[in-house]
Amino acid sequence: MDNTVGPSEMIIHLGPQHPMMPGPFRLNVKLRGETVVDSEVEMGWIHKGIEKILENKTYLQGITIVDRICYLAALTNEEAYVGCVEKLAGIEVPERAQYIRVIMEELFRIQSHLLGMGEYASFVGFVSMFMYTIKEREDVMTLIDSVTGARITHSFLRFGGVRDDLPEGFKDDVKRVFTNLRKAIDSYEELFSTDSIYKARTVGIGVLTPEVAKDIGVSGPPLRATGVPFDIRKDEPYLVYEDLDFKVCTQTAGDVFARVQVRLDEMRESMYIIEQCLDQIPQGPLFPEDTPYGRRTPVMRVPEGEVFHRVEDPRGEMGFYMVSDGSDKPYRVKIRGPVYPTLQALPPLLKGVPLADIVAIAGSMDTCTSEVDR
């Protein structure tokens, strides 16, 4: 961004600590009157050097670190990391463990969307909506807590399996929570689609066309809201997603309203996936039998090689590129987060919008700064 300001222009810094921000980042906007002329995103306020740390941890210790890349998608981060090692070492995951992974990851998707949507709603003026979504989210968190024993960071996945089995009565708990959640999502949808003030703030705002969205490399709900059915779960199936029946939720408008609608639909779809999994889940071991892999795999050497494994995060395409040199630590791990291109795409999207729409557009992207900075 050019720092010189013309007549009746000014530069405003939003952040790094700002109510709009889900985490610290800085948005410098140049305004003419109330219209954004130019903008620029500054990153790195919480860059913690995870890639360097991972190079110096053993593979098992790495699971704990990758949890903390994005605190709203801890299990999908683990899935991408563990998937890399499993591909390199050729580990087969037993079917029951795969089902448990799918259940937990979809539960995580639901809680992430609930929080993201609530935060976003509070940005556009619905603070009470945030209260509603957090209330439902706590129920989902209790479900996750009952399996993994933690709310945010789990270290739940292991190479070749999962740490713990589902507890007794889990299916009934899920049924009870989902009955409430379905009602809640319906009421959110009704609220969003009938409130004229809300619609005035979101319909036709921040429109991404499919061509532009592809060009700037976004993925996940912002891309699917433009009508592109790009979903790693379908395009490059991992775990048991091939055997499950679900559809990729898309909208065509590509505006703020459509992005939120995609998240609402995805939550319903995730619930449907979890219910299928709970009906189909077979009995069996949690780790491949007759192998050393288990809850604790103290020293593990992974064969030399390079692999790129990607999974569908709540926010889009999460990929890990891992280079192994045959030792007990990865030689290099690259984390490809989904929000990285999305946040990068903010300046072109914000060009020409009024100042008040910045929060609606930035909020609807559901950014997670921790993962961009790593």
Added chain:
Amino acid sequence: MDAKAMIDSLSDQFKGGIYDTNVESNIRITAKVKPENIKDVCRYLKDKLSFGHLCCEFGVDYPDRNEIEVIYVIGSYEHPVVLTLKAILPRNNPEIESVVPVYWNANWYERETYELFGVKYLNHPDLRPLVLPQEMLGEWPLRKDYKGFPNKTAKNLV
């Protein structure tokens, strides 16, 4: 077009520019590219083979071989094939042409690789540090011989 046909088409187009091609599976292909060809190769990939989605771009440091590899992982919205392109640069003066004119979102990846590895991108629109403060430029923290890691000054450890 399947993975094998894609890689053949690419190596036919750039004879000598693309080498060491390998089809790992029907959705993963790898190739090495001469640094001077990278922009043309990317342009061809995007226009002719519909590789329109740059997943990521990053560096890997190999001090023993005195090389820095810059790796481009390129996917597509139309087909499931993912291509891994590697450009090998000398470690003492790593320079490569920027691919921002082809893939718009390479901008931040290249800024990050610049500040963490010291890879200089030619004709980059805005080559500044992205995640680190300005005064840390020149330390190249993700290189293997970086001295500042591990930082042992923390006190309240258990």
Added chain:
Amino acid sequence: MAEVEAVATNDKEEMPEEIPGVITTSSSAIADFLKKTKIQDVINWGRKNSLWFTVNAMGCCGVELLSTGMAHYDTDRFGIIPRNSPRHADVLIISGYVTKKYYHSLKRIWDQMPAPKWVIAFGDCAISGGPFYESYSTVQNIDEIFPVDIYVPGCPPRCEALIQAFVELQNKIVAKKDKGTDY
């Protein structure tokens, strides 16, 4: 981006030396005197019951910070209200690793808060660096820079732990053992 230069307002020289009928003082003599009297207990009772905190989500713990202030845990019932502006807040919650880049901003947030103010180090990252204690990018030993009153261990700590931290802070204020600056 250029930083805004600090401009000193209400300079000593510009202020009138004496206003008729008004006693002005720049020392903390009154505050020091009050501390010795019973009225300080009443003041502290008021302070402990309205501990508003800043919402600066800096890491994983930031998510728990958000949940704590919302419907389920509802800290409003203790008078603990999340505030987005540091100028409205009494408690700074350091909810994550402080990086070299963010450190200056955090210091500035701290300076913007009006006294009396307190610091809670929420989570392992703020206490010792947590899983990132070796990193090249983080500032170590935050408690040497900020006067931390309460440490909440956990990675991340649960919401209940944050509520307990506030209760402990209230107890400290009542007992006048806190590090809240400038009574």
